[in-house]
Amino acid sequence: MSLKDELSRIHDDGLKAIQNATDIKTIRENIKVKLLGKKGPITKALRGIKDLSVDERPKVGSYANKIRDDIQTALDAKISELEAKKLNKQLAAEKIDVTLPGTPVAKGHPHVIQSIIDEITDLFLGMGYEVLSGPEVEEDKYNFEMMNLPKNHPARDMQDTFYITDEILMRTQTSPMQARTLEKHDFSQGPLKMISPGVVYRRDTDDQTHSHQFHQVEGMVVAENITMSDLKGTLELLTHELFGQKFNVRLRPSYFPFTEPSVEADITCFNCMGKGCNVCKGSGWIEVLGAGMIHPNVLRNAGVDPEKYTGFAFGLGPDRLAMLKYGVTDIRDFYLNDVRFLSQFN
């Protein structure tokens, strides 16, 4: 048998053996070593090339190389095939029930009132307002007197107050921050634009709709030429940003000692979108905040010239907004901290 024929035979037998192999180990340890190893037939055949004629040497040599390459390729292909088969088998065995529950991750929840306050805060920050916070234990002077509520003012009765001494009290509103801020502001440095969120207190018995502790967000802009229409535009913007474009604002006259004109702002009822329902007592509107042009006495009391500067102020209640927005029916839920309640909000 010529060397070439021998090589052909090695080739055919080898490929057959590879074809019939069923595990990678056999291929690697037997077939590969046997065919391509140092003692294998191809190596041996290549050694025999030197006995051939000078003419034949390159031909047979390249034939031998080709055969070696073919076998190597076949080996690689078979190994890949078997590996893939093995992997598929393993993957099939690894199949899991993806519908089982995921591993619990510890996760706390923000308080829904805090979320609303943050949302309002961010909106006003974006419009260049500063955010201020004031004392919860306040002087009568700031809570009432400077806000145009002198000692015998009947509107003081509207806000039943927790007193600590005759002159010190739990603030009943965030409005004292108007007085405190006006007193300090340097108008040569630009307009005063601020909001002030915080906790307030009223001498109320806690029930479904009353809480002796709740939250308010005060807002105020004072500069030359601030108008009632600026107030209207700002409240409309707030409503649209907070609740959506579908919600409208209605201003109607009201009374607060620290604003004149005073208005209350109603927004489209969440429940019926204005059609009228029992939540809005059929009116289609829900009262959400009080506002107005800052009373000249408030400006004057804080040393701001009411002839030169005008301003608007508003106060809204995040508790009430949260109740309306999320359908909470009992204000006490916000302060009892039942985790089942709190964890509904993200």
Place this chain on the structure above:
Amino acid sequence: MLVSYKWLKEYLDLSVPVDQLAEKIERTAVEVDGVVRPDAGLKKIVVGKILSMENHPDSDHLHVCQVDIGEDEPAQIVCGAPNVAVGKKVIVAEHGARIANNEKIKRSKMRGVVSNGMLCGLDEIGIDKNVVPKEWSNGIYFLPDDAKVGDDVYSYIGMDDELIDLDVTPNRGDMLSMYGTAHELAAIYDLPLNLDHPDLTENGTKRTSELINATVDDQIAPNFNVRVLTNVKVQSSPLWLQIRLWNAGIKPINNVVDATNYIMLKYGQPMHAYDYDKLSGHQLVVRQAKAGEQLKTLNENDNELVADDIVVADADKPVALAGVMGGFDSQVTNDTTTIVLESATFDSVKVRKTAQRHLIHTDASQRFERGVDHASVREALDAAAEIIAKDGNAEVQSEIVTASDDHLEPTVVRTSASRINQVLGTSLTTDEISSIFERLGFKVAEFNGDYTVTVPVRRWDIHIPADLFEEVARIYGYDNIPSTLPLSRTTVGRLTEKQSLIRKTRAVLEGAGLTHAISYSLTSADKAASFMMRDSVATELSFPMSSDHTTLRMNLLSGLLTDVAYNQARSVNNVALYEQGRVFYKDADDQVRPTEVEHVAGTITGSLTADAWDHRATEPDFYQVKGIADLLLAELNVAGDVEYQATDQYPDMHPGRTANVYVHGHLVGFVGQIHPNIAKQYKIKPTYGFEFDLQKLIDMPKQDQQAKVISKYPSVSRDIAMLVDKTVTNHQIVEVIKKRGGAFLTNVHLFDIFEGKGIPAGKKSVAYSLTYQNKHDTMVDDDVNKAFEKVTKALQDEFNVTIR
């Protein structure tokens, strides 16, 4: 105030549907609580005439009546009312009728006798029991004799009216009257007003001043007027007047009292009538009360008066709480023949204080508190006298006795069109502005846009230009005011560092699994003073509402434990909460306001995560909350070494499982287990918690955020395990390792700790992994070994450890 639409229409020509009217009032003047239609929901309630009646065969009080209800055959109706009588026109709820409270009336048998309906009293068809006149309170109601049989009854008793329920703001006391409301609507709709005025005939023979003497303190009563009417026949008022009262929520009493109430509704002027013969000395004195004086008021309360109360007195004693309520003993009764009618104004603050002190809030006090029209006090007196004279055949004696009169003048306010437009953001013309003032009934003088506005006394709420701006704004309509945003110099809006750090604190703790709680700042004295991080005097309310909320908290943990208890009482056992809020410290009793300090606290009880199929819920322990505390401190980026020192200084914390936390030597808070006794008091399971003075953390210097080069040379680790006395702390060991570790020791990591089986008593086995790295070169084994040996030796020397 309930405003009758029918009554209103007597004064101005209004035709809009009542719901539109209500909305207009709400958008322009005052809030409307609703519109009441007294006949709403009622059905098949008609006028009937009792043709005959006989006793029920099986009852001693029921009557079987044949009632003409305008049909071919009379209806047989069984009735148990004591006053049922033949020939009377009555209210019949036919078969199929709906009466008050949506109750349906059906043909039925009453003790065997067929009844085709029901004869009704006023309250049965929806008139409030509290306003049904006494004579009709116990039985069926008799309609006027001229009522037409078979007609719906509603129009006969005022139930076809529409009542607008006004919620009048404190500044708009003028709208607590029909005239005030009519003025307002005339302005809103730009309609002419037809008010009527009394035309009183003084038909008596005496001068009032011969009969009565009145003296007043005009600080209490700036206006005080009386008339005397003689030969009064006290009886029921005519039906039209009764209807006006009950539709306004006032119970008809008799023609004298009713007249005063009617005039109060019409003019907003509260009045009072005294029985002249019960007034000692025939005189009235308005004065402060004398401490200890007694007065039984109309509500039959015995009041002991204080010197700050204001009264109307006779020669001997108080006969009325001035402006609040009349006295019981001098009230007009059926036996009264001579009355003194009083029309006055009283100081609003004094009335309010008196009413509050005695807890008597009346229609009169409500009006005096908000003010009344000083210009119509005497007209109202005449109007009341006129009605009583007519309905009681009384003689009106001549002239009013006026003890005080403040002759209040109209207010003059000056402003300008440009100022009005500047404040409102409008561009109204002078014609538009003038027209608004004129509609309001204000006298206007305008020159080149400058206004001099004369405001009638009946609008006592208007004093300053801003008040006029409001009038213009609301009559022009808030809907018509443009929407703009403030145009001014640009301002930067951003959170302060403190605000950012507080937000970050919340985010970190929520990320760590704690839920944001907001508890009450006002708590019990005990809770307020627990878990104290420093000495402080408590801040207490002077008049708390309940013992649960008397004192301002000086810690947050007690509030969180209250929340935990609330949850566990409801079988919620995994509770992980944090709170960020203020505590209130006082250094001394005489500190005026407490210092308000931002704190943050957290508690964990039960597991942070629920039990699951692949995950066992774990009990909380000290190290879990310590881990959260570490995370918070790291995230806040405070500069300086953090150190935990065991402490037993907190009586409310576990003495062996609590640590004070120091940053750079400053105490910033504590971490630990809630004392088992405290947990027991709160009825909660083992709970761990922490509380930090957040303000301190905010104020502390923060670490520079600078990138450090990450070494490209490999690090080498060596583990050391040893037996050591149990009393030696991790902190002590780590300190020694760090001190002796050499220049290349970069990290010390505790990876095992073990006591018990196989370990000698009093000892523990601890194992640390030490990491060495040279930033500039590859570590040589030899160097590492040398450094490691030093550490080993130092540990042996210091703590006598046995290397394992």
